[in-house]
Amino acid sequence: MQSARWTLPGPEICRRLGRWMKASVTMIEPNGHFCSDCAVRGFAVCASLEPAELREFEHLGRRVHFGSGETVFSEEDITTSFYNLLEGVLRLYKLLPDGRRQIVGFALPGDFLGMNLSGRHNFSADAIGEVTVCQFAKAPFGRFMEERPHLLRRINELAVRELSQARDHMVLLGRRAAEEKLASFLLAWRQRLQPLGGASDMVPLPMSRQDIADYLGLTIETVSRTFTKLERRGAIQIVHGGICLRDRARVEALAAA
């Protein structure tokens, strides 16, 4: 049925999203330990730092690699580190005692993780494909931030942005029908990828159907059926590793917002 194969996206987005296709490239660049040429330098927390500070900052973090499916941290774990996502995608989720899962977000390069009040993570994070993070021990990072209000301000900005996303997500979960959920997810995901890679009608979906279902508050079957429905109506085309937007206006109309 699905005729078109995924056309290789630019090396940039491919590298940044990590191994969402099965290309096995080395994830840690040989020169990867200098903040100054870090891939996410422009938009991560560290965007707020001066070159001089950056050199000091460099010693606080260390790059850590996670293979596909590995867990970066778990809900209820005591927070010992903060994380700055460099490459790849994380699924952030909460589990109910009986195993039901709600994905509360996907983290992309530049996202900062680990802030909480309780001293414990309040969700779990694991790698979708290969992932590289910049890990900071909590105490030294805290001390560094203590004397650098602009870093705190940057972190606050990221938190405020996340809050806004969270509220949009609540509307989606509480008040949208399956088709609207999927359509708005595709558009929002595409939007989020724009600053990371070239804007394109090819939308890579590194996460599984189950992940999408758990993000949208649906079952995997409903997600699958809804994808098929959108494809049959000519709104999208399902391709290997993602979808291709065929009729953006129509998808926007279906998203009802």
Place this chain on the structure above:
Amino acid sequence: MQSARWTLPGPEICRRLGRWMKASVTMIEPNGHFCSDCAVRGFAVCASLEPAELREFEHLGRRVHFGSGETVFSEEDITTSFYNLLEGVLRLYKLLPDGRRQIVGFALPGDFLGMNLSGRHNFSADAIGEVTVCQFAKAPFGRFMEERPHLLRRINELAVRELSQARDHMVLLGRRAAEEKLASFLLAWRQRLQPLGGASDMVPLPMSRQDIADYLGLTIETVSRTFTKLERRGAIQIVHGGICLRDRARVEALAAA
């Protein structure tokens, strides 16, 4: 059917929650313009300020009163002020173009509103019952905060706390059944009221059934039926203006968390 009338809660919680019962007390205390004896002094943003700073801070804000149902600000309005809720309850919500509503939260005394990146509010807020806020013009407040990292830190704390609440809310909306939604809402609401007033099995619900429905992603009918079901099973008792927890263990079990 409902035999027990609401027993008057302590004056403290009654005053703080605002006019959730029809008692009409004067909302603005005569001495209300001194931060030092403000009701929310202990846990609002201003908790981070020194007595000396507080006196300067005092001149930045002004108390504003809103009657039941009045709108404090609307989604998409350009943000010109920040708000510190002093008394009463606000419903915070987003609307879809066709009128569907999702309540993304209820604000209680001590909550700080108005932070955003876009320069526009990303949700609407209106009063449930009589409400008093402390309103700050954006620019002066920003300037004041600029030189006071501890205030920024406090605001960041509040944002992080809200994010955690938002994630819990997502799990509720996406993965819980109606009965679980209502049970966990009642417990979480009770929990939130604890620091404001005496902990009690009497849980005031100042918001309407429609509000509860829009908060939980249900219809008003389902909320009503589910309340009745919980009451018939002896878990709660529906009283005027709220509910009374009869069997907390059972409600906790129903909340499935």
Place this chain on the structure above:
DNA sequence: TACCAAATTTGATCTGGGTCAATCGGCTTT
């Protein structure tokens, strides 16, 4: 090239919660 395991799609059926439609009950007004 064949085989196995996992992910996805498709089909058939069921059901929780939505929709539509009366009441009901408590306030307010007259």
Place this chain on the structure above:
DNA sequence: AAAGCCGATTGACCCAGATCAAATTTGGTA
């Protein structure tokens, strides 16, 4: 105290999406 109004409750019915059960496709591996 009667009338009117509005929020809440209750009942009857329906449907979007869940559940259960196969296929089918994909990816990895021998």
